[in-house]
Amino acid sequence: MRAPAKRALLLGGSATVIIAAVVLVGMQLFPGKTAAEQACADRPISVNLFFQTDEQMHAVAGKIRADRRLTRMEPATRAEGYERFKVEFKDQPDVVEGIRPDAIPPSIRASVTDDEANPLATELQARYPEITRAIVNRCQSTKYPRGDSFTAPSSR
Numbered sequence: 001m002r003a004p005a006k007r008a009l010l011l012g013g014s015a016t017v018i019i020a021a022v023v024l025v026g027m028q029l030f031p032g033k034t035a036a037e038q039a040c041a042d043r044p045i046s047v048n049l050f051f052q053t054d055e056q057m058h059a060v061a062g063k064i065r066a067d068r069r070l071t072r073m074e075p076a077t078r079a080e081g082y083e084r085f086k087v088e089f090k091d092q093p094d095v096v097e098g099i100r101p102d103a104i105p106p107s108i109r110a111s112v113t114d115d116e117a118n119p120l121a122t123e124l125q126a127r128y129p130e131i132t133r134a135i136v137n138r139c140q141s142t143k144y145p146r147g148d149s150f151t152a153p154s155s156r
Helices: 002-029 037-038 054-064 078-088 093-097 114-127
Strands: 047-050 071-077 107-112 131-138 148-151
Touching: 047 054, 047 114, 054 071, 054 107, 071 078, 107 114, 114 131
Parallel strands: none
Antiparallel strands: 047 107, 047 131, 071 107, 131 148
16 A cells, blocks of 8 residues: 555544544533534523513513423513514614514513423413413424424414
């Protein structure tokens, strides 16, 4: 075998060993988790509840605050929701300019577990008529390759 061919074979084999080592180390650090799931670790599944008025949002927030299935509850008035919207879309000024502040509804965003997400959204939508829409958002993962969204059926 010629020297350049030997060198290429040796380099190719070394690269394979390095890649295998990186994969094995990654599997030890994050057993059973894909890269997408690791990226989603700090972005839990959320239930987003929407209302017509700030008063309705505050009333329901007070009632559901003790529900242990909901964690990291983040109520937002219409004005607070618009401020969040501007921050989330700061890189798209045309989008921000095209939305009026009163177009963003008052809302409550809360983290939930995957198993409880859809049934809980449906339950809350049915129990509190003040909720105009209940949506579950999931981060992209192996189970949800393109992310996922579930809108609870309206009881009205």
